[in-house]
Amino acid sequence: MTEPLLDIRNLCVDFGPASKPLRVAHNISFTVGAGETVGLVGESGSGKSMTALSVLRLVPEAARLSGEILYGGRDLLALPKRDMPEVRGKEIGMVFQEPMSSLNPVMTIGAQIEEAILLHERMPAAERRKRVIDLLRLVGMPDPEARVNAYPGQFSGGMRQRVMAAIAMACNPRLLIADEPTTALDVTIQAQVLAMMLDIRDRLNSAILLITHDLGVVAEVCERIVVMYAGHVVEDADVHTLFSRPRHPYTQGLLQSVPTLTDTRKRLYQIPGSVPPAGTITQGCPFRARCPKRLDRCAVEMPPMVTQGPSHRAACWATAMEAVA
Amino acid sequence: MAKYVLYRLGDAIPTLFLVLTLVFIAMRILPGDPALAALGPMADPVQLALFRERMGLNEPLPLQYIYFLWDAIRLDFGRSFISDVPVADLIARNLPHTIYLTIVSVLMGLCLGIPFGVFAATRRNRPPDNALRIYSLIGYSIPDFYLAAILLIVFSLQLGWFPINGAGTGFWDGLHHILLPAMTLAMLKSAFMGRLTRTSVLEVLGRDYVRTARAKGAREGRVIYRHGLRNAMLPLSTGIGISILATLSGSVAVELVFNRPGIGRLLIDAISERDYPVIQAGVMMFAFFVILVNLVMDVVYVFVDPRIRMKS
Known part of the structure; x- marks a missing residue:
């Protein structure tokens, strides 16, 4: 088997004093292969979001991480803190749960997408602007030339989640982490956003780590499922096996x-x-x-x-x- | 945008009118006879009568009110009882000094306070944050005349770096004269603004969009200044507005200690000498500034926050 794109080994997330730590993730281990779509499933409080945030080291400051998170063979937890911005957005893109509050209300969506490109790639401003429009088109934004100068407040939740996806995909990351991307949306919009993400995956050939508590969603889009309970990974199987012969x-x-x-x-x-x-x-x-x-x-x-x-x-x-x- | 400004301006006119009316009423119900106040208790009854006639004090109140409004619209505030100089001239002579002091001290206060606040917010509960807490506590508690006196003694009398009093002539001399009084006010302001910045930035840094900025690969400096401070500017601009108004009307002590001409001093002198025309004009002018600064701040909000623009 080839080396997986993301290989999480014995990840632990602790809060509180070192003498009496509160452990919210226990020895989490699983992998995501290149181009693979993996679902991370569990109830709220099962530690799945904390696990996802740990990959980009975006956990709250009070959290302590241990174990290994190998991305392309490099341990992200061992990287100096100042090197993390090179990974975020460029190698690994992330879409968050709350489309209503995850965009900066005082910047146009165009400027926010542009920033994601600006931070990692050098190119003439005109070309960058064109890329922003292309990204908006990719995520299914109608009339992108006009909407690029609009503010987040002028969009619905579904449209904002498309903007979030455009930001996450701006630098063609090889891994996209989506933390409950559809939870805050209406059911009809959920289907659209999921379809959009799969469409992007197929076009750019990125791997997706989809965090959700919705089994219907994982059944539809994932190839493999990792189930978490109370901070532990309890089962890990391909989607057919898991649905036909669950063992836990x-x-x-x-x-x-x-x-x-x-x-x-x-x-x-x-x-x-x-x-x-x-x-x-x-x-x-x-x-x-x-x-x-x-x-x-x-x-x-x-x-x-x-x-x-x-x-x-x-x-x-x-x-x-x-x-x- | 222009429509919004016009709309706000339309809002300001009734407020101004209301203020004028209140001033008129206040001046009429104040105890004491203005004629007596102007000419003194020893004045001749004939002179008193003449004075009342000249000032229109014998007219019926509604007519007085109309005269009063008409004078106010033409910016004719009469003459000072004490010096017999037109009040408009007195204000024109003193106001520029106060405005200059306000601008310099508010700018200095911002340049100190905002970086302090950001520095403390990003190092929450660590030594820099505690240092700001102590600095703010001192800044909030120390009386301005006391701080002014200390700075004057240390930097002017002992070190001789700054002139002791006056406003100076010409740009560079004026700047030399204003630095110490402005510094006094700026230290007090930076305590207030530092605190305000810290709170606003801390609040904003916990927001989801700040995490999004980090997830994009933005470095801390960019996260704080581009995404954090910009969003923290809204509550902060309110604070700046309040601070400007407070300096315009409340720099009396500093003006006295440094013996600078200024509107605060003019008013304090006028009050102690019962110089009604000057008091009346001063009150109207401050009301006008409050309205003006609020108007400007409302327009600033629109630039800072597109959400307000969308609603209007």
Whole structure:
């Protein structure tokens, strides 16, 4: 297998004092191959956004990162802080969850897209201006020549998310991280924005790391899915395997709680209980309190990620037993 | 844009009119007879009557009001009771000094305060931030006449770097004379503006679009000045407006300590001598400045924040 584009190894994110750290991400490990679309799925508070922000080291100042984040073989966590701007925007672009507040309200959208180019590439102003228009066209902005001088306040959420995508794609990054890009949008607009992102991926051949809690979205656009629960990666599989043969009880619960048209159940399935707050589980599997398959061992030791098949890993004592048996 | 300015200007006219009316009423209900105040308690009754006749004080109030408005529109404020010089001349002689002091001290205050505030905001709860906190506390608490006296003693009397009093003649001499009084005011202003900048910048740096700027690959300096400060300018420009007004009307102590001519001094003298025409003109002039500065600030907002432009 060729070297993956992004290889996260044992990433931990800690807050609070070093003597009594509050760990919100535990030994996160997964990869994104060149041109691959990977979904990072989990409930709110599962640490998926923190993981995504860690890649660009945009986590809050109080957060401490450890482990390795290899991008093209280089460890981003070991880079001097002053070298990070070279990576951000140029190598890795990022689209954020909140299109309403993620754009600077006092700069025209054209100036904001232009800035992304300006920071990494030298070219004549006229050419740069043309590139901005091209980018706006790429993300499906109607009448880009006129809209380029408009302010974010003059756009709807969906249009702003297109502008965000244009900013993220301005320097043709090889990896695009999209943190819940469609969550704040209407359903019809969600589909448009997703279609736009896939279109961009196909044209520029970038890899995408899509962070979402929406299983419908990942089923539609991703090739591989990484499931997170309470700061742990619990399952990692290609999309067909994950939907047909989920191995972790949490993933199984998630899939059961998705309504379908052919559903005959009276009531939608729900996983009992709620996600434990970060720091409350210090030992064993964080899902055990809600797990229908829990064993005695689950309370003592965190299950490791066990290979369940080709490109399929899960962290569960119960299914690890089944796999062996 | 022009429409917005005209609209704001239209707003200012009723305000100005209201102020004039209030001044008129205030001057009429003040205890004491203006004629007596002007000529003194020893004045001859005939002279008093003559004075009342000349000043139109015997006319019915509505007529007095109309005369008053007409005079105000023509900028005819009468003559000083004390020096018998036209009030307009007195103001024309003193106002430029106050405006000059205001401009220089506000500029100096901004040049000190904004970098202080940004520096502290980006080093929150670390020594530079605490240093600004102490500086601001001193700046807020120290009386202006006291600071003025200290600076005067140290830099003029002991070190001899600056002239002791007066306004000087010509540009360079004038600048030499204004530096110390302006510095006094600027130190007080920078305490206020530094604090304000720190708060606004801190607030803005926590916003999502600042994170977007970082995600684009912008370096810290660019993030702070391009994205942070520009957005922090809105609350800051309000502070600057307040500061300009405060200096126009509140630099009396500094003018007194440095023995500079100025509008604050003119007014204080007029009040202690019951020089009604001068007081009246001064009050109207300050009201006019308040309206003018607010108008200018409203227009500045529009330039700083496109969202206001879109709504209007």
